[in-house]
Amino acid sequence: MIELLSAPIRRYIRDKRWESLRPIQSHAIAHIIQSDKHIILSSKTASGKTEAAFLPMLSKLDYTRRGVKILYVSPLIALINDQFNRIEELCEYLEVPVTKWHGEAKRSAKEALLKSPDGVVLITPESIEAMLVNAPQNAAELFGELQYLVIDEIHSFIGTDRGTQLASLISRLGQINKTGFRVIGLSATIGAVAEAKKLTGHPEHTTLLKDKAKREMDISFKYYKIEGVELPLDLLKDLYLEVKDSKVLIFPNSRGRAEEVAVKLKKISGRVKGHTNYFSHHSSVDRELREYIEQFAKTNTRYPFAISCTSTLELGIDIGSVEKVVQIDAAHSIASLIQRVGRSGRRDGEKSSLISYATDEWNLTQSLACIELFREDFIEPMHAAEKPYDLLLHQILSIVKQYNGRTIDQLKDLVAVNFAFANISPEEIHYIIKGLLEHEQLEQIGLELIIGVEGERTVNTKDFYSVFRTDPSFKIIHQDKTIGELPLMSSLQIDENILLAAKIWKIQEIDYRASKVFVIPAKDGKKPIFFGTGGEVHPKIREKMLEILCVGRYNNYPELSEEAQEALRLLQLEFRSFSIQDIRIDRPLMAKHLESIFYAFQGTKINRSINFLLSLKNIEVEYHEHDSSFIFKTSPSQVITIIKTLSATPEEIDCQIDRLLQNNPTVMEFSKWGKYLPLDYQRFLLKSKVYDFEGAQNFLQSCSLIIATEKQ
DNA sequence: GACCTGCTGCGGACTG
Numbered sequence: 001m002i003e004l005l006s007a008p009i010r011r012y013i014r015d016k017r018w019e020s021l022r023p024i025q026s027h028a029i030a031h032i033i034q035s036d037k038h039i040i041l042s043s044k045t046a047s048g049k050t051e052a053a054f055l056p057m058l059s060k061l062d063y064t065r066r067g068v069k070i071l072y073v074s075p076l077i078a079l080i081n082d083q084f085n086r087i088e089e090l091c092e093y094l095e096v097p098v099t100k101w102h103g104e105a106k107r108s109a110k111e112a113l114l115k116s117p118d119g120v121v122l123i124t125p126e127s128i129e130a131m132l133v134n135a136p137q138n139a140a141e142l143f144g145e146l147q148y149l150v151i152d153e154i155h156s157f158i159g160t161d162r163g164t165q166l167a168s169l170i171s172r173l174g175q176i177n178k179t180g181f182r183v184i185g186l187s188a189t190i191g192a193v194a195e196a197k198k199l200t201g202h203p204e205h206t207t208l209l210k211d212k213a214k215r216e217m218d219i220s221f222k223y224y225k226i227e228g229v230e231l232p233l234d235l236l237k238d239l240y241l242e243v244k245d246s247k248v249l250i251f252p253n254s255r256g257r258a259e260e261v262a263v264k265l266k267k268i269s270g271r272v273k274g275h276t277n278y279f280s281h282h283s284s285v286d287r288e289l290r291e292y293i294e295q296f297a298k299t300n301t302r303y304p305f306a307i308s309c310t311s312t313l314e315l316g317i318d319i320g321s322v323e324k325v326v327q328i329d330a331a332h333s334i335a336s337l338i339q340r341v342g343r344s345g346r347r348d349g350e351k352s353s354l355i356s357y358a359t360d361e362w363n364l365t366q367s368l369a370c371i372e373l374f375r376e377d378f379i380e381p382m383h384a385a386e387k388p389y390d391l392l393l394h395q396i397l398s399i400v401k402q403y404n405g406r407t408i409d410q411l412k413d414l415v416a417v418n419f420a421f422a423n424i425s426p427e428e429i430h431y432i433i434k435g436l437l438e439h440e441q442l443e444q445i446g447l448e449l450i451i452g453v454e455g456e457r458t459v460n461t462k463d464f465y466s467v468f469r470t471d472p473s474f475k476i477i478h479q480d481k482t483i484g485e486l487p488l489m490s491s492l493q494i495d496e497n498i499l500l501a502a503k504i505w506k507i508q509e510i511d512y513r514a515s516k517v518f519v520i521p522a523k524d525g526k527k528p529i530f531f532g533t534g535g536e537v538h539p540k541i542r543e544k545m546l547e548i549l550c551v552g553r554y555n556n557y558p559e560l561s562e563e564a565q566e567a568l569r570l571l572q573l574e575f576r577s578f579s580i581q582d583i584r585i586d587r588p589l590m591a592k593h594l595e596s597i598f599y600a601f602q603g604t605k606i607n608r609s610i611n612f613l614l615s616l617k618n619i620e621v622e623y624h625e626h627d628s629s630f631i632f633k634t635s636p637s638q639v640i641t642i643i644k645t646l647s648a649t650p651e652e653i654d655c656q657i658d659r660l661l662q663n664n665p666t667v668m669e670f671s672k673w674g675k676y677l678p679l680d681y682q683r684f685l686l687k688s689k690v691y692d693f694e695g696a697q698n699f700l701q702s703c704s705l706i707i708a709t710e711k712q
Numbered sequence: 713g714a715c716c717t718g719c720t721g722c723g724g725a726c727t728g
Contacts, residue, residue, distance in 0.1 A: 075717060103719045126718040134720060162717070229713090254714060283716060311715045332715080462719040470718090534714035626713075 001026040004033045006059040008093040013055075024211040025052040031209060032056035032184070038200035040154065040185040040193065043211035045342025046318070049186045050086060050152070057148050057184070058094055065145040065179065067117040069096070072150040073125060073166065077102050078294065079152060079316035080122045091120060102127050117142045125162060126465040128169045129398060133459070136176070136402045143173055146181045151199060153315050154185035155335060158195045159382025161467045161671075164391040167199055167384075167420035172399070174201065175417065188342060189335040192381035201419045212377075216351040217341060219371060221557070223564035226359035231260060231328075235357055239326065240268045242355055243306045244275070247297070247321050250308040251340050252328040253534070255282045256527040261328065262308040262502035263525075277305035280502040282312050284473070284530070285484045289501055294319070308502070314339045320346050324353045330366035332535035335379050337370050361571040362545075362627045364564055366537075368557065369544035380538040385688065389681045390674040392421050393432055394467060397441060397451065401459050405450040408433060435678045469672045471531060474510070474517045476500055483519070489529050492517060497525030539603035539695075542628050546601040547583050549575035577708040589636050589705040596639045598630040602699060609696035613646050616656045640705050647697055657683045 024043035033056045041049050061069050074080045080100055088098040097119035099109055131139045157163035183200040190196050197203035224235035252258050262280035279293045297319045322344045331337040345352040358364035399414055415421055415429050436442040443452035451459055473485040483501045497506050505519035548554040549572050578588040590597040611623040622631040632639045660667055668674050674682050
């Protein structure tokens with residue numbers, strides 16, 4: 001394959017002393033150089049995907065064409081900064097300039113690029129949006145003859161609002177591009193290949209190159225039952241022994257828990273005179289502090305460290321030296337688990353190492369289910385929204401500003417060719433425009449649509465470029481240094497103690513006007529409470545949990561500690577008294593005293609929808625997403641009747657949704673731009689993004705409730 | 713009991 005590459009690139013490979021190319025690199029070289037198709041590259045973490053894309057692209061580039069040659073799009077600034085060094089080193093062999101273009105990049109570098117547009121540009125979706133809105137002439141100048149567009153960590157966009165926005169931006173770039181560009185997507189964890197292909201705009205003209213080899217992994221499962229809200233001391237002591245001499249990332253699933261783990265490990269370490277390199281890293285920790293921690297972990301080769309973090313360290317920056325990954329309770333998705341495990345053992349010949357702690361039997365089962373499914377090559381297939389009305393609304397405002405006004409027909413044409421909105425009809429586009437006119441987001445002058453009075457306020461703010469919402473929060477400050485940010489919560493009061501950035505603080509003063517909280521170090525404190533919703537669990541994970549609990553072949557796990565084996569055995573004992581035959585439709589119904597517990601073993605959206613239908617029918621029930629259970633205060637036979645007859649007409653559902661929208665407007669907060677949509681479109685979004693009524697009704701119709709035959 | 717992501721343009725003060 002190497003002979004297909006240009007001379008400077010071959011020199012780069014020689015200087016790097018690579019003995020051979022990785023499989024994904026050989027394949028990518030052949031396909032990128034010898035075909036004209038769009039390409040999705042999928043192979044395990046740390047397998048050299050960036051080089052797999054850049055070596056052949058740089059070899060094949062037409063250097064006589066004007067402007068930027070390659071646009072690399074990343075979901076994270078941190079990832080751009082990390083990749084910049086690697087890509088620049090490579091590009092030096094060809095004297096191709098590389099420019100970072102994101103909100104924290106130097107303005108001088110951007111100005112230099114505008115003066116002589118060339119080479120590779122590393123950018124975020126939001127910065128593309130901003131450029132199209134504010135300086136469309138720059139976009140045309142820079143990207144008018146673009147040859148390649150690379151999407152890194154493409155899975156993080158699939159099935160999300162940000163993915164729809166990116167699809168629209170790619171489409172809009174295509175419209176100002178005169179020569180046509182190829183799209184190359186990179187990822188280690190793609191569940192739905194068809195959806196990844198859609199992001200190129202031409203799924204039928206897109207090739208998937210997949211290296212199925214998996215990173216070798218050492219796993220151990222441990223079990224410490226939680227009592228109350230704080231982590232068991234025994235768990236922390238065991239965790240301390242696991243991490244004290246290693247370089248470790250710990251994923252405890254929430255920001256509050258991440259703080260608890262960091263502070264308590266540090267305390268234990270202090271008591272036994274261990275090292276002090278315990279950190280917490282999540283979105284509420286100040287950015288500078290986070291960057292310091294990242295830098296420390298990246299450059300430090302000698303000392304052990306432990307970073308207790310959320311998904312902030314799940315993708316992107318390469319901390320090459322991480323030896324172990326600790327997961328506390330189940331990750332909400334397989335994709336997420338795989339990315340996390342892939343943070344360790346990234347060097348040649350190393351294995352990944354995962355220690356999975358569970359604090360109850362359900363989390364243990366869910367963690368096992370994720371690992372089993374990964375071994376079976378299953379990753380959640382994410383699906384893009386059929387009709388993303390809210391994203392279209394945002395893009396309409398963006399396009400009107402980009403073109404400085406358009407007629408309705410011109411605007412409709414521009415949207416009609418945008419592949420991100422291929423399923424939305426001209427009538428629907430018209431309806432959304434009408435709504436925007438009513439809200440004065442748009443204004444019509446003659447035939448021309450321009451940004452309206454209210455729209456000016458929407459469009460001329462920096463918050464316009466992103467499609468996700470962020471809550472207001474208070475800056476936490478100690479001696480002029482910002483430690484991080486916390487939302488306004490009950491414990492944010494003078495003299496209360498809080499945990500943040502792996503330290504304990506006492507609140508001294510609160511400035512409500514400036515949203516600032518002044519703190520001093522303290523000895524003991526509560527973990528902060530954050531708002532927010534975790535990820536949604538896919539139905540397949542719950543189905544696999546049922547299988548683990550009910551099917552005999554899942555009773556021998558050498559990776560489980562004795563305590564974990566015992567916890568699993570007890571839960572299995574309880575569930576094996578049901579005679580579950582068909583994992584897809586049989587569901588346990590447990591009679592307990594005066595209660596009947598229906599275990600749906602369903603995904604979050606379907607559970608939520610069942611709960612919605614039950615409340616629509618005024619049936620008293622207690623719903624727990626944690627174990628996917630519904631507790632009724634009636635007899636099992638009555639529950640069977642309830643479940644088997646539970647259904648609602650579309651009209652009933654709509655009516656209930658409308659009541660919900662009226663009584664509790666915060667239910668629309670999942671959509672940043674939904675509030676300007678007509679009410680029936682808001683209802684549609686709520687039904688399709690938060691619930692899955694079709695899935696729920698299909699499940700309820702087909703499921704068969706199994707009552708325990710006899711208590712063992 | 714529950715994650716994450718990003719951000720323009722301009723005016724004015726300050727530094728070397």
